[in-house]
Amino acid sequence: MTAGGRPAEPEVIWSRPQRAGRGPRPAHSRESIAAEAVRIADAEGIEAVSMRRVAAGIGAGTMSLYNYVPRKEELYELMVDAVSGEYEFTAPTGDWRADLLALARQTRALMHRHPWLPRLLSPVYGFSPNALRYLEHSLECLAPLDVPDAEKLELVAAVNGTVATYVAGELALAERARALPWSEDEEQGVRTAWLGSRLASGEYPRLAAAVSGTGPVPGAGLDMAAVFDRSVSRLLGAWGA
């Protein structure tokens, strides 16, 4: 082990004790660190989250942060778990499809509050404490569904995948515009113009016909919430009786 007590062995951050027995009491907590990182990401985008920024934000020296978070990757894991704590789980109603749709709506709202979340969501973070609470609650909602447990987990994964992809699409233009020196409208404008010119080439007749009805962009004037509900409901309809 190095002088600073920073291990280079495989570990999961959640199994690390927050407080070791021996030395001075830690001046910070994982919660406050995660909260600061989330604050920065919400305000300025995920690319503004750096070890230096977060450390400064909680009033610590940069390298002190490494006593709490072994790598930046683990900081991301903390962030995802922190916002996963925002779910409000209510008792299952008995209608598992309605319950899962309500959960999916919560996920969508969560991602709109934290637009960096879809990008950061990774299957390897899927076993953080709050992720486990989420899975447990999902299984509780799925109690009335008579399929093997393994398939229930598949169902939850499928729903979450659909939700993540859907909301990523909703947020994509805005997120990209925030990271670049021009506005979302300008971004949308050049993309639409490019697409229009390609479609006018006649190489993609079916696509041209398909987008001629609506705008080609993910949500020009549509009620996104309604489309979202419909997509998730359709997926849920593929399971069970």
Place this chain on the structure above:
Amino acid sequence: MTAGGRPAEPEVIWSRPQRAGRGPRPAHSRESIAAEAVRIADAEGIEAVSMRRVAAGIGAGTMSLYNYVPRKEELYELMVDAVSGEYEFTAPTGDWRADLLALARQTRALMHRHPWLPRLLSPVYGFSPNALRYLEHSLECLAPLDVPDAEKLELVAAVNGTVATYVAGELALAERARALPWSEDEEQGVRTAWLGSRLASGEYPRLAAAVSGTGPVPGAGLDMAAVFDRSVSRLLGAWGA
């Protein structure tokens, strides 16, 4: 416009001419640049792809690359389009579900060949030339399906979302292990141990029961290809008659 001819205005890289009329003939092409970036990402991971590395790889000065690619983000866009060219489109059979499943299998194989692809896939890249070819072909396969065109695009998006999420899950442990100084087995070991200890706490009874059958990990001994087919087929089953 700056001295170097590098615009800071909104634009889509695909609408930029590869060759301007005036000066010396460009020594490189977008294709070769994208190919080099893909080569690096395949061999050493997406985080090894830097403007310096790619420029050096094609035998150019670092800043020369900016004559071809205005920002690193656009390099990613080139990469995604480049590998999207690996699809082999065959004539629709008339069975749209089979055709779309075959396409989904190709996507899965593509992502296994280029494990960085799921991470990089972004809805804003969805209109690159090869993405348009893909969409056009998908619509061709969906000709027998009698639903509005807009819904067909929704269907394609839903399938791709499911595929991306699924394969990201397949690759997650391996990709994370490659980026960290330990092996996939070690990574899997510590994650499994952590999960086991949490489940043993009794806080998640349903989850504990659900994972007691199989291992908790995405694919311990399962036939992933079969599970994949089943997931996609189920989704396809939710559409049409």
Place this chain on the structure above:
DNA sequence: CCCCATTACGTACGGCGTACGTAACTAAGA
């Protein structure tokens, strides 16, 4: 033929993740 847009690219700046060394601190063991 010559002008000037365009290509090529070296230098430099501010930021990043993080290895490492050192000093201050405190709980556990003698």
Place this chain on the structure above:
DNA sequence: TCTTAGTTACGTACGCCGTACGTAATGGGG
């Protein structure tokens, strides 16, 4: 109670990164 070993805090430094900018070379259009 005193020692000591493990822990926290954090400054410094290294090697990367993306990219702004300035300058020299190049070659097609008027």
